[in-house]
Amino acid sequence: MSLYVSKTSEVFDAIVVGSGITGGWAAKEFCEKGFKTLMIERGRVVEHQKDYIGENKAPWELPLRSKVDNLLIEQQYKIQKQCYAFSDTTKHFFGNDKELPYQTKEGTEFSWIRANQLGGKSLLWHRQSYRWSDHDFNANKLDGYGNDWPIRYKDLASWYAHVESHAGISGSTENLPQLPDSVYLPPFEMNQPEKFVKAKIEKHFDDRKMIIGRCAHLSQPEKHHLEQGRGPCMARNECHRGCSFGAYFSTQSSTLPAAVATGHLKIAPNSVVHSLIYDDKTQRVKGIRVIDNENLTQREYFAKVVFLCASTLGSTQILLNSKSRHFPNGLGNRSGVLGHYLMDHNYNAGSTGYIDGFEDEYYAGRRPTGIYVPNFNYTPDKSRGFLRGYALSGKAYRENWKHMQSADGLGVEFKNRLKHAGRWKFGLHAQGEMLPRFENQISLHSSLKDKWGIPQLEINCQYSDNEKRMMQSAAEESAKMLKVAGVKDIKSYVSHDAPGLAIHEVGTARMGNDPRESVLNGFNQCHDVKNLFVTDGSSFCSTAVQNPSLTFMALTVRAVDYAVKELKARRI
Amino acid sequence: MKENENQPSSFSKRRFVQGLSFIIGGTAASSLLSGNAFAHAISYQKSNDKLIREGKVLNSAEMAQLKKIAELIIPKTDTPSAADVDCHGFADNQLFHCYDKVQHQRIKKLLRKIALSSDDRFQIPFLKLKENLQYRLLNNVEQAKQEFLPEHRSDFKFLKYLIVFGYYTSEVGATQELSYQAVPGGYKGSVPYSEIGKGWGSLAYY
Known part of the structure; x- marks a missing residue:
């Protein structure tokens, strides 16, 4: 029997909308609990290994040496090209902007990066994986921005461990109050200048640590990883092309094979969800209405429970477009907060410089992670001039021909200079928290639709003065840290890029204890519709400082566990 | 932009797409653009x-x-x-x-x-x-x-x-x-530069 379905009248136990990091986990967990599960994917099928068409290509084998043709960008990738991971070897994993229009409110900008295929952004993510702490879950309550998270660290701790063990997270034990340790595979090494900088920073600043970045890579796979068909990380750092070794966590490498192995999974690809089907009488969702991605015909799928894992903006767009007599402003939107409190991280500051010496030091391999300075502003302090905090990430590396591409010089002397590794460069770059604010929102455009007949999103999202003050501080503090480490020629920067490109968009269907001011309860269950769950980034009440994906995973497996118990108890 | 009318090896890509659109329709032609076939069709040959x-x-x-x-x-x-x-x-x-x-x-x-x-x-x-x-x-x-x-x-x-x-x-x-490693096999944080003797030619991003 085929894994893939198109039309079917089967009533599934669970429908999971989306196949990225969140959807993959939801499907795996449901399937392993014996639930007949239908995974809905709006785009095409991408098969592990076979469809990684950009992998294993040397630059000289690429017609434009990894650059992308102007005409193609103009026609299809005007927005997607802004993503750092966009190149000739990865472009097929990015959405076609021409077919995926959205609007931004006049005077605002938001870059919406799309990955509409099986595996979604799990193929393209940066793989940094950090637990949140109670400092993060408490933050809204302490300063009054946003609503209080309905959960605390203790609610998620065991679920973090559950996903970490399966996914494989590399990192070092640090015992930090603001950044709880994960279940780790061995950490990647720091290079010698990084060790030097770490020692200097930690000696000078009591409140600061520099650690190796925690990432979802099999630095040293365990037996159960090998049994999944995954192998050790080869340090190519070309992950976004897809990894046939399965060395980084993706739907294809990790959760999908586990779900498929149960025999309980079906996948409906090329199925663009138009809306959820709500039954007024039972006050439950019966299923979903989809438009075929290719031939634009409509079909429906049915299940006892629906999990929306369609990405932060994707899930909320579906809810907003699911209107009924009971829910004229979008399904589950009695509170009126659906679409509001959109957030992203802020990458707009940092410092770089050069480290003298270490001339006979080098490294081998391309490490797929960097170094990380955990948030040192995790306890509120009014004298700081801004609320919340930021982490810093970076690395030490030797400059190469690329950095000298336009340097002065000609002939043999120039060629010999470019042949050799240059000075050691080191940088620290901020990843700042963004406050939850009601006015940052998405809504359905009143008239414009996409080719599937779904109203386009209108995005209205801007950083506030708090974020700008925070970036100013990050620029100054990162420079101070480089200075104490003896870094030379320090250059700090504050930039003004709009939200979106961190690709950490969260919020718009937030959790909360109070149904009057939130869409979901503490188990990601819709307050108003008991058999509907939303477990992706849209459920977030704040951004914290950490990268969000590991928390998507933990929230999802916890929600599935809860939903299964509720279903068995016939409460939903 | 220079267009060479006679040499098939340097045909204009824009005309290629226009021609295709004429034959198979605009959507199909532009969807071909994302495929490998097109990249090869216009690829640069030494x-x-x-x-x-x-x-x-x-x-x-x-x-x-x-x-x-x-x-x-x-x-x-x-x-x-x-x-x-x-x-x-x-x-x-x-x-x-x-x-x-x-x-x-x-x-x-x-x-x-x-x-x-x-x-x-x-x-x-x-x-x-x-x-x-x-x-x-x-x-x-x-x-x-x-x-x-x-x-x-x-x-x-x-x-x-x-x-x-x-x-x-x-x-x-x-x-x-330069020195090239397609598949390094892992990361080592410290190796003597003199052992490698030149810079890495294999970079993650170009």
């Missing part, structure tokens, strides 16, 4: 011809001049020169596909300026100049000296950027001039 051909942006005289400049920037040592690995052909192809007409004109104007300067100063065409004079002239461009202005320096930096990019992403540049 030219081994001794004869300098017209490029997609540059005419044959400009190509000959660019070839010489490529060789002067990255000459033959114990590894081939930039001209040996057809960096001039690469640069022309890259200009056509990845840069706009304004950038094309920057390169064409610069080449014209260098040619004129050689004629004026030495009464000899640039290609016939002795190598030391060619170097002196290019050095003047790079330093914005004598008849060369800061804008020429900046255009030369752009040209150099293309040649250098072409060289170190070529097989010769990445694997012979």
